[in-house]
Structures are given as C-alpha cells and as structure tokens.
Amino acid sequence: MAVRDEENDMTTAETVIADADLVGAKVRSKAGSRPLDNDFKTIGEVRVNDPRMSCTDVNVFYGDKHAIKHVDLDIAQNQVIAMIGPSGCGKSTFLRCLNRMNDTIDICNVTGEIRLDEVDIYDRKLDVVPLRAQVGMVFQKPNPFPKSIYENIAYGPRIHGLAASRAELDEVVERSLAKAGLWEEVKDRLDQPGTGLSGGQQQRLCIARTIAVDPEVILMDEPCSALDPIATAKVEELIDELRENYTIAIVTHSMQQAARVSQRTAYFHLGHLVEVGDTTQIFTNPRHKLTEDYITGRFG
Amino acid sequence: MSEPDKSTARTIDIVEASLKRRYARERRFKLMGLGAVLLGLLFVTLLFFDIVSKGYTAFVQTHIALEVYFDPAVIDPDGKRDMAEIARADFRKIAREPLAKLFPEVTSRGDKRALYSMLSSGAPYQLSKMVMKEPGLIGTRQVVDLVADDDVDMVVKGNIDRNAPAADRRVNDQMIGWISKLEADGVVKKKFNTRFFTNGDSREPELAGIGGAAAGSFYTLLVTLLLSFPIGVAAAVYLEEFAPKNRWTDLIEVNINNLAAVPSIVFGLLGLAMFINLFGLPRSAPLVGGLVLTLMTLPTIIIAARASLKSVPPSIREAALGVGASKMQTVFHHVLPLAMPGMLTGTIIGMAQALGETAPLLMIGMVAFIVDIPGGPLDPSTVLPVQVYLWADSPERAFVERTSAAILVLLAFLIAMNTFAVIMRRRFERRW
Numbered sequence: 004m005a006v007r008d009e010e011n012d013m014t015t016a017e018t019v020i021a022d023a024d025l026v027g028a029k030v031r032s033k034a035g036s037r038p039l040d041n042d043f044k045t046i047g048e049v050r051v052n053d054p055r056m057s058c059t060d061v062n063v064f065y066g067d068k069h070a071i072k073h074v075d076l077d078i079a080q081n082q083v084i085a086m087i088g089p090s091g092c093g094k095s096t097f098l099r100c101l102n103r104m105n106d107t108i109d110i111c112n113v114t115g116e117i118r119l120d121e122v123d124i125y126d127r128k129l130d131v132v133p134l135r136a137q138v139g140m141v142f143q144k145p146n147p148f149p150k151s152i153y154e155n156i157a158y159g160p161r162i163h164g165l166a167a168s169r170a171e172l173d174e175v176v177e178r179s180l181a182k183a184g185l186w187e188e189v190k191d192r193l194d195q196p197g198t199g200l201s202g203g204q205q206q207r208l209c210i211a212r213t214i215a216v217d218p219e220v221i222l223m224d225e226p227c228s229a230l231d232p233i234a235t236a237k238v239e240e241l242i243d244e245l246r247e248n249y250t251i252a253i254v255t256h257s258m259q260q261a262a263r264v265s266q267r268t269a270y271f272h273l274g275h276l277v278e279v280g281d282t283t284q285i286f287t288n289p290r291h292k293l294t295e296d297y298i299t300g301r302f303g
Numbered sequence: 304m305s306e307p308d309k310s311t312a313r314t315i316d317i318v319e320a321s322l323k324r325r326y327a328r329e330r331r332f333k334l335m336g337l338g339a340v341l342l343g344l345l346f347v348t349l350l351f352f353d354i355v356s357k358g359y360t361a362f363v364q365t366h367i368a369l370e371v372y373f374d375p376a377v378i379d380p381d382g383k384r385d386m387a388e389i390a391r392a393d394f395r396k397i398a399r400e401p402l403a404k405l406f407p408e409v410t411s412r413g414d415k416r417a418l419y420s421m422l423s424s425g426a427p428y429q430l431s432k433m434v435m436k437e438p439g440l441i442g443t444r445q446v447v448d449l450v451a452d453d454d455v456d457m458v459v460k461g462n463i464d465r466n467a468p469a470a471d472r473r474v475n476d477q478m479i480g481w482i483s484k485l486e487a488d489g490v491v492k493k494k495f496n497t498r499f500f501t502n503g504d505s506r507e508p509e510l511a512g513i514g515g516a517a518a519g520s521f522y523t524l525l526v527t528l529l530l531s532f533p534i535g536v537a538a539a540v541y542l543e544e545f546a547p548k549n550r551w552t553d554l555i556e557v558n559i560n561n562l563a564a565v566p567s568i569v570f571g572l573l574g575l576a577m578f579i580n581l582f583g584l585p586r587s588a589p590l591v592g593g594l595v596l597t598l599m600t601l602p603t604i605i606i607a608a609r610a611s612l613k614s615v616p617p618s619i620r621e622a623a624l625g626v627g628a629s630k631m632q633t634v635f636h637h638v639l640p641l642a643m644p645g646m647l648t649g650t651i652i653g654m655a656q657a658l659g660e661t662a663p664l665l666m667i668g669m670v671a672f673i674v675d676i677p678g679g680p681l682d683p684s685t686v687l688p689v690q691v692y693l694w695a696d697s698p699e700r701a702f703v704e705r706t707s708a709a710i711l712v713l714l715a716f717l718i719a720m721n722t723f724a725v726i727m728r729r730r731f732e733r734r735w
C-alpha cells in the first residue's frame with residue numbers, strides 16, 4: 004500500500020519545508036512516529052471489514068497545491084467516522100471527494116480510487132446525480148436556497164420524484180425538519196425565506212434538506228460550528244439516530260463532539276492522514292506524536 | 304505591568320493624532336462626490352431645459368376656425384353621392400372660399416395665392432375626410448378648425464418675430480397683417496397637436512408627425528429584443544456554466560469583448576452586405592434594422608449576463624448539486640432566477656442603446672423619407688433617432704421645435720424603458 008510511483012510525488016517545496024520543521028521539532032521524539040514525507044504510512048488500521056466507502060491512494064491537487072496526500076481510508080457501514088485536524092489540513096477537501104463535490108472547482112484534480120459499494124465513483128462513465136443523491140452533504144457554511152423554508156426541504160425530494168403527492172411531500176418536509184430539530188421553530192412560517200433564519204437555524208435547515216433526500220451516506224462538514232449547545236446536542240442526537248440506517252462522516256473541530264458521536268476517528272495533518280483508529284483509542288492512547296499534541300491541545 | 308499600559312496609551316495618542324486628518328480626508332472625498340453628482344445634474348437640467356423650452360410648442364398647432372360651406376356643386380355635382388367621385392372633388396376650393404370671403408379686398412392673383420398659403424396643404428384633406436366620414440355634411444355650413452400653414456404657426460407662436468425688419472423674416476408684412484386681423488377676429492386657435500403623434504413624416508412641418516418613426520422604432524426594438532435576449536442569455540449561460548474553460552472559450556470571450564467595442568456603423572455595413580445584399584431582405588425594413596441592432600446589442604447582453612451569473616454565490620450551486628440536482632436543474636432552478644435581475648438590467652441597457660442608435664440604420668436605408676406608417680416589421684420605415692436627424696436637417700423654422708419634441712418623445716421612451724427595468728428587477732428580487 005505504501006509503495007508509490009515517483010510521479011505522484013508532487014509535493015511543493017513549501018510543504019516539504021513545513022513538514023520538515025514539524026518533523027524536526029516534535030515528531031521524532033515520540034516512539035512509533037515517522038516523518039510526514041511522501042512515503043508516510045498512516046498509523047492505525049485504515050481498512051474495516053464491511054466498508055461502505057473505500058478510498059485508496061487519494062491525492063487532491065488545487066492547481067500545484069497538493070492538498071491531500073496518498074490517503075487510504077475505509078468508511079464503515081452504519082458507523083460515524085470523525086475527521087479532525089488543524090485548520091487547512093484538508094478535511095473539507097477529503098470530504099468533498101466522497102461525493103465528487105470537488106468537480107465543481109475547476110483547478111481541483113483528484114487522483115486515486117474511491118469506491119462506494121464496490122463502484123468506482125470517479126469512473127468516467129459514472130453519473131454524479133444519483134451519486135450525490137446517495138451521498139448527501141452538509142456544507143461548512145450554511146447555504147440555504149434563497150427560497151422559502153418549505154421549498155428548501157422539498158426541492159430534493161421533488162427533483163428526484165420521491166414524493167407522489169403534495170401530502171406526502173408535506174410529510175417529508177415535516178419529518179426532515181423535525182429530525183433536524185427545527186420543526187417547532189419554523190412550522191408557522193414555512194413560506195418565509197430560508198435565508199431569513201439565524202445562522203444556526205440555517206445550518207439545521209441545510210441538515211434537514213440533506214436528510215430529506217434520504218441519502219445512504221451523509222457527509223457533514225462542521226455541522227455544529229454555528230450552533231448553540233442545545234442545537235448542537237439535538238444534531239448530535241440526530242447523528243446518533245441516523246447511524247442505525249446511514250453511514251456518516253463528520254468533520255469537527257470539537258474533540259468532545261468527535262468523542263461523543265463517532266466510533267472511529269481520523270486525524271489529518273497537512274494533507275496526510277496521520278492516524279486512524281477507534282475513537283476511544285485515539286482519544287485515550289494516540290500513537291502518533293502529532294495526534295497526541297492535537298487532541299491534548301498543544302497544537303492547532 | 305507598566306509596559307502594556309504604556310503601549311495602549313501610545314496607540315490611543317497615535318490614533319487621535321491621525322483622526323483629524325482622516326476625517327478631513329473623508330469630508331473632502333464626500334464633497335468631491337457631491338460636486339460630481341451636482342455637476343452631472345446641472346448638465347442634465349440644462350439639456351432638459353434646452354430641449355423642453357424649444358420643443359414644448361410643437362405639442363400645440365395653430366388652426367384657423369372658418370365657416371366652410373360644403374358646396375354640393377363642387378363636391379358632388381351630379382348628386383349621386385358616389386364616394387369615389389367625392390374623394391376626387393376639389394376640396395381646395397371649399398377650404399379657400401371662406402378665407403377669400405374674410406378678405407374681400409384681396410383680388411390680385413398673386414395676393415390670393417399668398418392668402419391661400421396661410422392654410423396648410425393638409426386643410427383640404429381635413430375637409431375631404433370629414434365628408435367621407437359623414438356625407439350628410441354636403442350642402443351644410445360648418446365652422447371647421449383648419450390647419451394653418453407652418454409660417455402662420457410660427458408667427459402665432461412668436462417663433463417668428465413680427466416686429467423684426469421685414470427683410471429678416473420669412474413672412475412678409477402683408478401676411479403679418481392678415482394674421483393680425485384673423486387674431487383680432489378671434490378665429491386663430493391653438494389646439495393640441497394630435498397629428499404630431501399619429502402622422503408619418505411630411506414635407507410640411509404642420510403635417511409631419513412621429514407616428515411612423517415610433518412604429519418603426521417599436522418594430523425594430525421588438526425584433527431586437529426577441530432575438531438578442533434569448534440568444535444572449537443562452538450564450539452567457541453556456542459560456543459561464545457549461546463550457547469547459549480552455550483556449551477556445553478564452554478566444555470567444557476576447558472576441559465578445561471586442562465586438563462590444565466595434566463602432567456601430569460597422570454593424571450597419573455588415574447588415575447591408577449580409578441581410579440585404581446576400582439574403583435579399585427588404586431595404587429600410589425594421590426586420591433588418593432589428594437584426595443589425597441585435598448584432599450590436601448581443602455583446603452587451605452577453606457580458607452583463609455573464610457578470611450577473613458570476614455574481615451568484617458558488618455555494619448556491621453546491622447546495623443544489625449536493626442534493627443531487629443535475630447541472631441543468633441547478634442552473635435553471637437556482638442560478639438563473641438569481642441572475643435574472645442583472646440580466647434584465649443589461650438587456651434594458653442594451654435596448655436603450657439600440658433605441659438611440661442611428662448610424663447603422665442609415666446604412667440599411669432606414670433614413671428614407673417615408674410618409675406611411677409601417678404596419679409590420681417588413682414595411683419600409685424609419686426610427687425615432689433617424690427622424691430626429693432628418694428633421695434637424697430641414698431648413699423650416701417649424702422643424703426646429705418638432706426636432707426637440709421628437710427628442711422629448713425619445714427620452715420619454717427611454718425613461719419608460721428604464722422604469723420598466725427597475726420594476727422588473729424589484730419583481731425578481733422580491734423572490735429573495
């Protein structure tokens with residue numbers, strides 16, 4: 004797995020220097036740690052028994068910038084995987100690869116293989132529309148449509164023809180809003196613009212919009228960064244509930260949240276997947292020095 | 304402890320020291336901005352004042368109220384009430400007779416001709432039309448407001464100074480005397496000039512109207528709008544949302560930007576060579592004018608439409624794509640509605656430009672003297688700005704006020720269009 008072609012080593016000088024700094028300063032002292040060069044091998048078990056999604060040697064480039072470097076990772080069925088790491092390490096970038104959202108960025112180039120149920124999602128012949136209906140996404144910044152609250156939720160089910168009648172659609176809207184913990188707040192003003200809600204309400208609206216399509220995998224990019232503790236608790240409850248039927252990948256900056264909601268945790272650093280393992284293991288017994296520094300608050 | 308104190312105190316001092324200068328700079332900038340706005344307003348006011356003061360008199364027209372005898376012996380000598388015969392009758396005689404009666408002292412041939420020239424050559428038609436509509440008038444006496452000649456009109460309106468030395472004015476003393484007598488009799492009337500709005504062009508200023516040019520402008524702009532809006536928006540959507548970004552699309556973009564800067568007369572030449580000479584479309588027709596103006600407006604619309612598509616936040620596209628909308632659905636359900644206000648503004652600006660465009664239309668023959676009002680985009684016609692150009696070229700004093708009045712109408716059209724654009728934009732923007 005760790006054997007790579009020379010051509011793939013397109014790391015910019017800048018990142019090499021940055022990596023070397025870290026290596027010199029911190030990494031070497033910890034037993035079991037290795038420098039973050041291009042041959043770096045993720046610590047921990049990247050593979051699982053029943054993967055829903057499986058990534059092999061994923062690289063992402065923004066123009067010349069190598070944002071994700073040789074990442075292997077499985078995402079298990081009916082499990083929540085948390086992705087943590089300092090700002091700018093590539094968590095969002097990696098998450099966006101999983102439903103080909105990076106296609107919308109012209110300069111973004113993804114190599115490697117990502118499989119969803121044994122189907123290569125980067126296959127040229129693959130249609131991204133059903134893929135994105137299957138792999139839903141909640142974005143880092145709330146982005147409701149500039150339409151009514153009702154329309155925001157109803158849009159997905161409508162274009163996919165998921166509801167046969169208006170009554171069914173109403174039901175989907177109510178159920179989705181209720182799951183996202185927003186129903187009570189907005190049930191009397193469904194016809195008002197979604198953009199008129201508060202930031203936290205908008206984010207929950209976006210969560211409701213995503214689950215209205217009933218995807219199998221849900222990608223969440225810091226879904227709680229704009230929420231108060233009560234709303235956060237609701238969303239975490241929702242995630243826990245969804246886990247029974249869905250597969251979830253969540254990016255978060257909150258260690259507590261990662262510990263609370265996830266079963267597996269992946270730690271990213273400057274585009275490398277440094278360490279992955281059971282959440283309890285990562286938080287109680289990190290094996291890489293960088294992971295330890297990050298979760299104990301000494302870094303990032 | 305003391306160090307942070309010192310540094311904050313120092314920051315405050317520095318801030319306060321620079322504050323005055325910063326506010327002074329802000330005030331200066333505001334004043335400059337205000338000055339620029341006022342200067343602009345001043346010029347606009349001057350322009351309007353000039354045009355309105357010259358043009359408003361064209362909206363009324365001098366008439367002479369005369370008691371006309373619809374003499375059956377002249378109109379319908381054999382009493383058969385045959386409309387075709389009546390139409391050919393000598394209404395000139397009918398119109399002149401009451402004038403001759405008012406001035407029995409005028410006897411010589413030359414003087415009589417001068418006297419009759421006080422009536423417009425349109426006056427007999429006026430009477431003929433009355434009879435054609437209402438044959439019962441034959442044999443009766445009616446007081447009719449007959450259109451006065453433009454020279455009379457100018458004297459009555461004071462545009463020709465009666466007290467100026469005779470050599471300096473177009474109208475001689477004799478006629479001034481007649482006009483004064485008619486005025487003393489109270490038969491000179493100024494009435495609202497409906498002919499100005501309904502008539503086509505004419506060699507006689509008192510009969511000339513902008514009806515034909517307005518209809519021509521309407522058909523031309525209709526063709527332009529129907530072609531340039533859909534084509535422009537489709538091109539912009541394709542280039543912005545679907546086309547791959549490569550050397551070809553870069554080349555297209557550069558070319559579109561260049562086209563926007565091509566002098567409009569070049570489009571006129573192109574239209575002449577292509578649409579008229581090659582495709583054999585009719586000369587002077589609003590259809591060809593519309594095609595030429597479409598070529599001219601397209602770059603404007605495409606550039607504005609692309610800019611407004613670009614200003615739609617990418618997060619909206621991601622949101623739609625994220626729930627599994629196809630590219631087409633994303634564009635049509637979410638991006639286009641948000642970009643529409645900007646596109647409409649661009650389109651209206653383009654259309655306003657097209658409305659005021661003269662040069663390319665000269666090339667395709669829309670400058671011809673056309674009396675008939677066009678009934679469709681294939682009839683020969685002219686447009687408002689060309690009409691302004693034609694009248695501005697005419698020597699008669701009465702055309703001066705008509706030129707200004709035509710400009711006023713053109714401006715009214717522009718203001719109406721821009722108001723429409725603002726209303727449309729509000730409409731679309733209210734949908735968040």
Ligand SMILES: Nc1ncnc2c1ncn2[C@@H]1O[C@H](COP(=O)(O)OP(=O)(O)OP(=O)(O)O)[C@@H](O)[C@H]1O
Pocket residue numbers: 065068070088089090091092093094095096097108143
């Ligand atoms: N559209 C883009 N164009 C160019 N570079 C980008 C783009 N998006 C992200 N990057 C770069 O890729 C790297 C990873 O960015 P990413 O957004 O994935 O970080 P992140 O881990 O999600 O950070 P955060 O926690 O702050 O959200 C960063 O260095 C960023 O500068």
Ligand SMILES: [Mg+2]
Pocket residue numbers: 094095096143224
């Ligand atoms: Mg991010």
